[in-house]
Amino acid sequence: MSTIRASVHGAPASAGPMPKAAHTGAISVRHLNFYYGSHQVLFDNTLEIPGRSVTAIIGPSGCGKSTHIRVYNRIYEMYRGQRCTGEIFLDGENILGSSVDLIELRRRIGMIFQAPAPFPMSVFDNVAYGLRLHYQLPRSELVDRVEDALKGAALWDEVEAKLHHPGTALSGGQQQRLCIARALAVEPEVLLMDEPTSAVDPVGTAKIEELVQRLKERLTVVIVTHNMQQAARISDRTAFFFEGRIVETGETTALFTNPSKKQTEAYITGRFG
Amino acid sequence: MPFGRSKRASMGLPLSKTGVRRGDALFHGAAVAAAALVPVLMAGLFVELAYGSRLSLEKFGFGFLVSAAWNPVTGNYGAASSIYGSLVSTAMALIIAIPLSLFIALFLVELAPPRLARPVSGAIELLAAIPSIIYGMWGLFVLAPFLADHVEPALQAAFGHIPVIRALFAGPPMGIGMLPAGLILALMVLPFTTALMRDVLQLVPPVLKEAAAGMGSTTWEVFRKVMIPYGRRGLIGAGFLGLSRAIGETMAVTFVIGNSHSISASLLASGNTIASTLANEFTEASDPLYLSALIELGLVLLVMTFLFQVAGHLWLSRLGRKTGGGQ
Incomplete structure (x- = not known):
């Protein structure tokens, strides 16, 4: 958290948030191990995530799904005693390297949490949060980008009239889409979603799933879910985790219809989990 | 069955x-x-x-609040200098203590490793347990000479040439007056506001901090833009509790404020507060009017404290309606 944002603030204001063409948001995880103190929870995770696709991470509770994606944006570093070894490449760059600008990394990799986490401010300020943090935009452009992000998160029509109401006053599903809009506003290449619909009602869940389908045209989505139907509905590829190891990875349809490992088959047919 | x-x-x-x-x-x-x-x-x-206070109320009426006279010989009393001193010393205490408390609380909640946070927390709670007379004696025998020898001359050297601000540091550096009173009060308020603010900040949900950090915020930005707004109601409440403590504090202030019934722009000059006047003069109040004026001072303090509490409640309820969230 000590990295200085000079590289971003130093850029001319007119540069704006424009993703570079070469960035497709492809992720390559190599030999990732993760430890809580001396307790190892991830073992030699190796995973290829193609850019502009939806990858679902499934597995029983406590198998390390969330821990795995919390390494991608290095959010685990907020906590003492958590550490990892291995490499994660985002568009060819090892994001676990010590020279990586954490702040820029977290602009490029957004994260949605299990519980909706709107900040204690208005709907508008929530979405403008990242834009104000990373760029110095004139007011009119800020307003445009907030509108774009809310439209991108399929929330604009519902909140257009209450942009200056507190974000916490929205419904649970709307709050989660507000968080998605907040993440989208800074035009990330990757969106990590940690069981984003587990606290959302069925109607809200359907909206978020539909949204994920549209988002993959612009960015890479990695979604942790304990809901196998959800994984089957929305993902292109699926990785099955068990006890901190990646048991099987593949095209979602193939993995669900014809799993190659006994453990995968047992899990997806509901024999445990 | x-x-x-x-x-x-x-x-x-x-x-x-x-x-x-x-x-x-x-x-x-x-x-x-x-x-x-x-x-x-x-x-x-x-x-x-x-x-x-009926004698005093009948004789001086509303004028009691605006008159700075205090003359037991002629029987002329006014509360203005005491009210002024109470407000100024309390304001100074809060201006110093509130930001300091926030930073200590942030350090304890977010930055300090547990093996450091615990002893520091303990030390702060210990500060709250020190009797106020000890603060007063420390203020008179340690703080006041130090201020007179080092701090006040330095302040005069630094600000003595700037118009307007110069008036704040005019007069001989005695180490007794509004400045040490404000400092002592800040020190006495600090443990309370710090402990309360620490508890408020500890209630910020981890997911909110992670979400803010996940957007690319620095620790400072997480604190300023998310944790403070989330806890603002509790933080303001802590500030008002500190205010009530500072405005009623008696013994420590009486030791260092100089106890003169005068209003001076200079922070180095002596003054008094309502509480210090009461502590000093009750034993001397021989005639009924004098005693009645002192009791009216007590009434004024009670009403002031009450008004601050009401203002605090109004502020908080307005905040709650406007922005939602937080406690």
């Missing part, structure tokens, strides 16, 4: 129920009586003070 059960129901239940009802009524009455004690005491205190 069914027989036994119905027997017990028909015989035992009516009896035990009346027992419960009687006990409940007693409990209800006791709770109401205990709760009623508070407003009754408050009203009694107010009436007693108003009655005790």
Whole structure:
């Protein structure tokens, strides 16, 4: 958290948030191990995530799904005693390297949490949060980008009239889409979603799933879910985790219809989990 | 079995129920009586003070609040210098203590490793337990000479040439006056506001901090833009609690403020507060009007404290309506 944002603030204001063409948001995880103190929870995770696709991470509770994606944006570093070894490449760059600008990394990799986490401010300020943090935009452009992000998160029509109401006053599903809009506003290449619909009602869940389908045209989505139907509905590829190891990875349809490992088959047919 | 059960129901239940009802009524009455004690005491205190100050109220009327005169020989009394001193010393204490408390609380909650946070927390709570007379003696024998020898001359050297601000540091550096009073009060308020703010900040949900950090915020930005807004109601409440403590603090202030009935723009000049005047002069108040004026000072302090509390509540309820979230 000590990295200085000079590289971003130093850029001319007119540069704006424009993703570079070469960035497709492809992720390559190599030999990732993760430890809580001396307790190892991830073992030699190796995973290829193609850019502009939806990858679902499934597995029983406590198998390390969330821990795995919390390494991608290095959010685990907020906590003492958590550490990892291995490499994660985002568009060819090892994001676990010590020279990586954490702040820029977290602009490029957004994260949605299990519980909706709107900040204690208005709907508008929530979405403008990242834009104000990373760029110095004139007011009119800020307003445009907030509108774009809310439209991108399929929330604009519902909140257009209450942009200056507190974000916490929205419904649970709307709050989660507000968080998605907040993440989208800074035009990330990757969106990590940690069981984003587990606290959302069925109607809200359907909206978020539909949204994920549209988002993959612009960015890479990695979604942790304990809901196998959800994984089957929305993902292109699926990785099955068990006890901190990646048991099987593949095209979602193939993995669900014809799993190659006994453990995968047992899990997806509901024999445990 | 069914027989036994119905027997017990028909015989035992009516009896035990009346027992419960009687006990409940007693409990209800006791709770109401205990709760009623508070407003009754408050009203009694107010009436007693108003009655005790009737001589002064009749003689000076509203002028008591705006007159800075305080002359037991001619029998002319005014509260202005004491009110001024109370407000200025309290404001100084809060200006120093509140930002400092916030930073200490942030350090304890977010930055300090547990093996450091615990002893620092303990030390802060210990500060709160020190009797105020000890603060007063420390202020008079340690802080005041230090201020007179080092800090006040330095302040005069630094600001002595700047117009307007110069007036704040005019006069001889004695180490006794508004400045040490404000500093001592800040030190006394600090442990309370820090402990409260620490508790408020600890209630910020981890997911909110992670979400803010996940957007690319630095630790400072997480603190300023998310944790403070989330906890603002509790933080403001902590500030008001500190204010009530500072405005009523008596002993420590009496030691260092100089106890003169005068209003001076200079922070180096002596002054007084309502509480320090009461502590100093009650034993000397020989004639009824003098005593009555002192009691009216007490009434003024009570009303001021009350008004600050009301203002605090209004502020908080307005905040709650406007922005939602937080506690």
